[in-house]
Amino acid sequence: MQEHAKIVQFISLAEEVTGRKKLQKMIYIAKKMHFPFAEKFELHMYGPYSEELTLRVEELCEMGFLNEQFVDKGAYVQYKYNVSEEGGRFLQTAPEAADRLDGFIGMMQVKSSRFLELVSTLLYFDHLSKEEQIEKVHIVKNKLKFSEQEMDDAFDFIYQLEQQAIPTA
């Protein structure tokens, strides 16, 4: 249950996460910064997405460790997650969260889903040059029409995250 515990820990540190998309992007970004999440991500409509993570969150809701609320936004339903009392007790049996994760979550929490979608998609292509990354984002996200300013902000944000990231061996 260690991988489940990491998700509960993450949401506990965030206190509340609004939007499944935001949760997906935050965990993907944390993973790219070498925090030890095991979920596999693939590129989907809104950037990197993990079916495993979706299922794990469902399991945690069913176990009663996470509370899930949803708000009908008309065109779609938005979900909110926080840790239940039982989830808090479950966390006491789990190992401590990785160092620095708290600060990382704080940095991401204040950003919009759209911005995190851009950041996570740029990170998905981080094996490419900056120009190629931007080109790829414009191809896979052609409808979102990210501006030059948004791209610059996203690269700045990635730089800030990298300064805080767990060093690799």
Add this chain to the structure above:
Amino acid sequence: MGYKNEKLAEEKVFKDPVHRYIHVRDKVVWDVIGTREFQRLRRIRQLGTTYLVFHGAEHSRFQHSLGVYEIVRRIVDDGFSGRPEWDEDERLITLLAALLHDLGHGPFSHAFENVFDLDHENFTQAIILGDTEVNAVLRQVSSEFPQKVADVIGKTYPDKLVVSLISSQIDADRMDYLQRDAYYTGVSYGHFDMERILRVMRPSEEQAVVKSSGMHAVEDYIMSRYQMYWQVYFHPVSRSAEVILTKILHRAKKLYETGYIFNQHPVHFQSFFDRTFLLEDYIALDEGVMTTYFQMWTKEKDPILADLSSRFINRRLFQYVEFNPATEYTKTGELSALFEQAGIDPDYYLVVDSSSDLPYDFYRPGEENERLPIFLEMPTGELREISRSSDIVDSISGKRRTDHKLYFPEDLLEKGKDENPLYRQILHMLRG
């Protein structure tokens, strides 16, 4: 006429139990099938450890890859050709992407990737773009052609319709594996009317959609997916074999890292243990190589590696009990302590397996539009997500059903329970 348009003098056919025949006319397709990297897929089973439960499930990723190619060939040649939404220039790229979409799968890939933190999709890209026979064939079409094929598989290709044929909630990949897995496992579910789906599939700007008159055929497909998920892919005994396989790899890795001297040095694994592997090391691995090591490891000095390998080779799998983490999460800690007291390493012999550990899914309408859902094309031209029109799909999609099991070596505990009261205590606790 360039290589891109070169046809074989005579059409080649592969006899296939699912599609009857797989037709090849394009020279490049024929040449890719003949490469060593594609032939390697013959030595990797489509369903990993499932053959230990459904003995017919020995079919390979080679067969599945040809099947996906054939479905896509039929969609583009028989269904889309001539329609204004379909660009004929995309035909060859689409066919090659279908054929090569699973090229990077390794032996028992889910377990292998978990233990060594790898992703077969990266290897697919690496084989298509690297110094390989596949790349050499694709480059004969054009220097950009390998990258385009890799982009379709990586879902970064600009034409989303092409991507959706290989990777979406109703793609050729799923349509082939559901039918093929049903055929080879011998189960009666998993079958659906693919002919009907192919007839009513239409190209649109972003993805392939289905005419509303084909809704019932799609319902059948979604039901098949649901039933195969729970009856075959998440079969508890097959999961037991997967658990043991994973633990064998973990144990071998741990032993290597602690300087253990193997009777037979694991040459093929060494670069993965060290994380110094090259593409060629990966290509050299297949299920024959892996099971040969497992066979040799049954004679290892390390009792855990020897026992786990013997369990896998001789199908002496772990037993399981239902596990409810909501009420029993403290139980695993108590059991782990008992296992340790009894001299059984819980890291290898007490395992919780959850539905989220499985690399298969069932249909979801796409919450917050995260995943592109299956759209019906209504007579008015409007696109409507299928669960909004179908009560059957609505009743099974997006509904939670999760499952957790606790695996343990019951045979070992039963055998020793008379001599060791801790074994009896563990059994009592596990059986509730």
